[in-house]
Amino acid sequence: MTLAWLLDIASWLLLSVGGIFVFIGGLGALRMPDLYTRMHAASVTDTIGPALIIIGIILQAGLTLASVKLVAILLFLLLTGPTASNALASASLLAGYRTEYARPLPEDESR
């Protein structure tokens, strides 16, 4: 019942839940039927998976230089992942890909 024990338990929990999230996101990116639904599934592995896994590693590493680098990696991943997803979605929309699984937009009906 020491603090190190509690930290070990917490970091194991975070690491395993992060691994499960990453695996579910990968499965969704493989099995989903459409580009945009695949993007939806893959965004899980870009945000909460890295957050949980890296926070779990930080709890194991303690207050060292490695933790600072891990925080930098985490901030960078959280900044760039959604940006890349946004650029990908806008590029595919501009190229003319539409999803069949959404309600039609109002301007689509007027055309």
Add this chain to the structure above:
Amino acid sequence: MYYAVTIALIITMGLALTRAIIGPSVYDRVLAMNMFGTKTVLLLAVIAFIMGRPDFLDLALIYALINFIGVLAVLEFFQDRASRLKKEDEVES
């Protein structure tokens, strides 16, 4: 516990590679490679602590930077090509 996360990450990288190989459109492949790069960064961070060598974290940081720039460059290239093809179609029709 690190090994369980490593196995999950490697399986996910395999799934992403499968999607990159069978992906019907270019954008599926770009999405899969973006996922693959993110998983590589995480795998490097975990392996650094399995092997007890925190130097690998620098490699992970650099890989994240290069992956982001690469994905944006590829997207810009294909967006350019798509708009150019559309313009050519309009000229022809």
